[in-house]
Amino acid sequence: MSAMILTSFLFGAITVAWWALVWFVLPFDLRRLSIPALITLHVGVPVALNAAVLVFRRWRARAQRVKAALAVQQENQAQQQRIDAARAAHNAQLAERRVSMQCRGAWINALIQSEPLAPLPDADLLEVAERTRGDWAEGVHAALVDLFGKALAQIPGNAWLPVYVLPNPQQDGLAQLELVRKAWQQAAQSAELESAPAQADCKFLPGSGALVDRVLALLANDPGLPGCLVLGVDSLTEMLDQAEDDGDMPDAETLKQRAIRGQPGRAAALLLFTRPGLQASTAEFAPAVATDAYTPYWEQQRSAEAGQLSWGRVPTHLQQGVVAAAPLAQVAAGAQVLNTEAKGNALTRQVQGALEAALINANLRDLPFDAVDAEPPPLAAQRLVHNSGGVAQAGVRLSALALALGYFGCEINVVDEADNLTITFGDTGAAHEPLSLAVAALRVADTGAPAVVAQFDAAQTFNINVLTPAQEPA
Structure with missing residues (x-):
């Protein structure tokens, strides 16, 4: 539920920011644009930007998961190596005894x-x-x-x-x-x-x-x-x-x-x-x-x-x-x-x-x-x-x-x-x-x-x- 609210808030923020740029910053003459162009400019661009943000977030999360999994795997391998070394030392000591x-x-x-x-x-x-x-x-x-x-x-x-x-x-x-x-x-x-x-x-x-x-x-x-x-x-x-x-x-x-x-x-x-x-x-x-x-x-x-x-x-x-x-x-x-x-x-x-x-x-x-x-x-x-x-x-x-x-x-x-x-x-x-x-x-x-x-x-x-x-x- 919190993820959905955060996504909605992000979409709203991107939309408001884009509209502000279109109306007050970018040199667009909105009166000369057709209705489809206006709809695309006001709706399509925020949707595309939001989709790009969502894709980037998912890619970054996946990359973090892969990195974390790799770190866990490396730690497990290092731990297994330490266990194997300790077991070898244990067996060597036991054989000596x-x-x-x-x-x-x-x-x-x-x-x-x-x-x-x-x-x-x-x-x-x-x-x-x-x-x-x-x-x-x-x-x-x-x-x-x-x-x-x-x-x-x-x-x-x-x-x-x-x-x-x-x-x-x-x-x-x-x-x-x-x-x-x-x-x-x-x-x-x-x-x-x-x-x-x-x-x-x-x-x-x-x-x-x-x-x-x-x-x-x-x-x-x-x-x-x-x-x-x-x-x-x-x-x-x-x-x-x-x-x-x-x-x-x-x-x-x-x-x-x-x-x-x-x-x-x-x-x-x-x-x-x-x-x-x-x-x-x-x-x-x-x-x-x-x-x-x-x-x-x-x-x-x-x-x-x-x-x-x-x-x-x-x-x-x-x-x-x-x-x-x-x-x-x-x-x-x-x-x-x-x-x-x-x-x-x-x-x-x-x-x-x-x-x-x-x-x-x-x-x-x-x-x-x-x-x-x-x-x-x-x-x-x-x-x-x-x-x-x-x-x-x-x-x-x-x-x-x-x-x-x-x-x-x-x-x-x-x-x-x-x-x-x-x-x-x-x-x-x-x-x-x-x-x-x-x-x-x-x-x-x-x-x-x-x-x-x-x-x-x-x-x-x-x-x-x-x-x-x-x-x-x-």
């Missing part, structure tokens, strides 16, 4: 202080040590020889993989490495390996923080490394024996720590980690490509070295043996709870957030980009591995773990369906982290379901990892 490795071997030699609720599945991989008296080196030497002997007998290619040792801050570093080299040498001689290396490639595991994160970083920084052996060993029983022989009685603080961390124990755990895709790239070895007879020998050697780059020092005839070792579990980065001094709901929220991050890293839970997807399936884990301490000390921690697991639909009974390593093995010192992962990997291989690992330390923090059944290479 989900980088994993495979655990193809786990060997344990330890004193068992209390039988676990469920026996470990592969008795050949767990050697129950006997309680002996002696110094630290004597206590761990036999365990190391046993572990290396089994590892080299089952997978001879392990002899050519580097051995990374978790350092024990209470022992001399050079003495630790020398002890490991001697045990490896003795095991290699007993295994009678063909053309075995003269000595072990033994060094301390670089970096700090969680063991899984450090090994993942090691594999990422060395593309020519197919895998590695990770060793953790400690014997607090010998230190306890020495203190008893010296007549030193534990003080109140020591007794408190033993109640939390367990009685002094002795354990050695050896893990074989390999990069994912190793099976896919080496399941079948292609025959050597014939080279031109005129190709210089140094180029032939360079081509051969390039073909072996992803296998390091492992000889070709032993590579298939490494590949044939069925992975026990897939291992991804975990997450950390920073303040276990928190109580109640505060601790539960921390554990829940860390567990969710670990589930995302293990590809068991999605990380939506812009909207909440369908309700994720419940966590189908069947085992919890932890070192939270005895019943009196572990109540708050286990309660938080149980609530967090229940939030994700996991029905694990944190008492009856858990491996409390503090009770089973006691305080294993520098060996507790690889020992936890070894037990969890064996549980995953046995049940075919994920296992949750919660590793507490003395700094009021603990790491949560979720180990999953080995994934088929893409």
Whole structure:
């Protein structure tokens, strides 16, 4: 209605203005014009002018609509480009978080202080040590020889993989490495390996923080490394024996720590980690490509070295043996709870957030980009591995773990369906982290379901990892 009134007003204004021009400004002699000419002059011209104005207005409105539509389209395209870039960055970050490795071997030699609720599945991989008296080196030497002997007998290619040792801050570093080299040498001689290396490639595991994160970083920084052996060993029983022989009685603080961390124990755990895709790239070895007879020998050697780059020092005839070792579990980065001094709901929220991050890293839970997807399936884990301490000390921690697991639909009974390593093995010192992962990997291989690992330390923090059944290479 308003548009019609505006059009009528415009037509009237144009008509009045034109008549004023005709009568008072333009040099027309109206008396000499015929009636049709007068009508055309007074009516036709205003109608034509008004029509021209209306056509111009419609053209301008259409041009403005086209311009606005083009601007909206450009803005939508720019917005879509920003969304695509953000989605690509999100997917790249998610892919980086989900980088994993495979655990193809786990060997344990330890004193068992209390039988676990469920026996470990592969008795050949767990050697129950006997309680002996002696110094630290004597206590761990036999365990190391046993572990290396089994590892080299089952997978001879392990002899050519580097051995990374978790350092024990209470022992001399050079003495630790020398002890490991001697045990490896003795095991290699007993295994009678063909053309075995003269000595072990033994060094301390670089970096700090969680063991899984450090090994993942090691594999990422060395593309020519197919895998590695990770060793953790400690014997607090010998230190306890020495203190008893010296007549030193534990003080109140020591007794408190033993109640939390367990009685002094002795354990050695050896893990074989390999990069994912190793099976896919080496399941079948292609025959050597014939080279031109005129190709210089140094180029032939360079081509051969390039073909072996992803296998390091492992000889070709032993590579298939490494590949044939069925992975026990897939291992991804975990997450950390920073303040276990928190109580109640505060601790539960921390554990829940860390567990969710670990589930995302293990590809068991999605990380939506812009909207909440369908309700994720419940966590189908069947085992919890932890070192939270005895019943009196572990109540708050286990309660938080149980609530967090229940939030994700996991029905694990944190008492009856858990491996409390503090009770089973006691305080294993520098060996507790690889020992936890070894037990969890064996549980995953046995049940075919994920296992949750919660590793507490003395700094009021603990790491949560979720180990999953080995994934088929893409």
